[in-house]
Amino acid sequence: MTPSKNSERETSAKVNRRVERSRHTVLSAAFELLSEGGVASFSVDEVARRSGVAKTTIYRHWPTREALVIDACSRMIAEQETPDTGSLEGDVTAILMEIAHLLPTANWSFVLPSIVDTAERNPEFAEIHSRIQRGHAAPLREVLQRAVDRGELPARADASTIVAALLGPLFYRRWFSREPIDDAFVKTIIKLALASL
Amino acid sequence: MTPSKNSERETSAKVNRRVERSRHTVLSAAFELLSEGGVASFSVDEVARRSGVAKTTIYRHWPTREALVIDACSRMIAEQETPDTGSLEGDVTAILMEIAHLLPTANWSFVLPSIVDTAERNPEFAEIHSRIQRGHAAPLREVLQRAVDRGELPARADASTIVAALLGPLFYRRWFSREPIDDAFVKTIIKLALASL
Structure with missing residues (x-):
């Protein structure tokens, strides 16, 4: 390998790192903006202002406002x-x-209510919303499957119904009745959802 | 009573009926617009266009766009x-x-996800959202109280937890997991929520 090849490779690695950093800065600013105002009041101008990254650079990575919103929302997929x-x-x-x-x-x-709302009318958002939702439900599905494997749960138990019976009441209190979600409430919901298994 | 008084009263009754009709037309158009695009894309201009009622007349009844949205949302309170x-x-x-x-x-x-979203950031909407929510839960609370009165349900049963265990899973399927809400699902949820009573 020639020295010139080596230095080309280093330069390209530097550029990649810079691009990666700038992508990260833009996505953080975009997500922060979404948390404050939801999807409706989201603008690329404001993301550019907050991140200090030029609008032309932003549009090079995300051709539309929507593409940027969707990419920022993907960060919500729970790990x-x-x-x-x-x-x-x-x-x-x-x-x-x-x-x-x-x-x-x-x-x-x-941010989630804003995505739920947008998903009502926009299939691309419905897709990202489904992915976020599967992320929230994944650990529950995994422990339910494990319980089936070791014989603690009958194989005919309907995982999707149990997940709804567990997450639904918590989500209801957070976004619909706006009541506190205390430990006693969570324990009762678990007792009810697992009672007849 | 003089004939002139009578005719004044008739005229005023006519005016009231006309005002009432025009209010109703505006609210219907406003609600239709909300159903299509949510709170974010709602505009008084578009309500005026659809209802055929002049913007100045609309602003006479509802001083702000927000007042009109909130009044239209009140129509969602379930009866x-x-x-x-x-x-x-x-x-x-x-x-x-x-x-x-x-x-x-x-x-x-x-429309509801849009109200939930707006309520996250706007106390007036949080208030109208609470009223809609209490409307949805009212019949359940009434039948639970009746069951306590006739001794079918222990008085210590927590109505607010049971309501969350009943409505939460249905709302979860409608707005979060987007799965169908079939009769078998509803029956299982009822069985789980009432199991340990």
């Missing part, structure tokens, strides 16, 4: 660890307590 | 009849089957 306490009730309690703790505080919980 | 089948399970089944039937089709179900 929760799946607990392994040895029992279905233990696992479900660990997962729901974490969600109950995140719901009133996490940035994504302020 | 459901409360069933009386003689048993808690029968009553709850009748109520939830009706909601399950309305969720995928009723106009309000397309």
Whole structure:
């Protein structure tokens, strides 16, 4: 390999790092803006202002405002660890307590209604919304499958109904009735959802 | 009473009827527009165009765009009849089957996410949203209270938790997981929510 090849490679690596950093800065600013005002009041101008990245550069990576919103929303896809306490009730309690703790505080919980709303009328958003939703439900589905595998849960148990019975009441309190989601509430919901298994 | 008084009264009754008709026309157009595009894309100009009522007249009744949106949203407050089948399970089944039937089709179900989203950032909307929510939950609270009165339900049962366990999973399927809400699902949710009572 010639020295000139080496230095070309270094330059290209530097450029990649710079591009990566600038992408990251733009996505952070975009997500922050979404948390504050939802999808409706989102503008590329404001993202450019906050991130200090030129609009032309932003549009080079994301050809439309919508593409940028969708990419920023993808950051909401939860990367929760799946607990392994040895029992279905233990696992479900660990997962729901974490969600109950995140719901009133996490940035994504302020953005999600805006995505739900946009998804009503826009198929691209419906798709990203489905992905976020599958991310939220994934750890529950995993611990339910594990409980089936070790014989704690009958194989005929309908995972999708159990997930709705577990997450639904928490989401209802966060976004619909706006009541507090305390530990006693979460424990009762778990008891009800797993009662007849 | 003089004939002139009589005719004054008739004229004023006519004016009232006309005002009432025009209010109704404006609110219908406003609600239709909300169903199509949510709160964000709502404009008084478009309401004037669709209703054929002059913008100046609209602003005479609703001083701001927001006042008109909120008044149109109030029409979403459900006026459901409360069933009386003689048993808690029968009553709850009748109520939830009706909601399950309305969720995928009723106009309000397309507008609600937009109100939830706006309520995140706007206290006036949070208030109207609470009223809509209390309207949805009212028949359930009534049949639960009746079940307590006749001794079918222990007085210590927490109505607010049971309402969340009943409505939450249906709302979850409608707006979050976007899965169908079939009769079997509704029946399982009722069984789970009332199981440990």
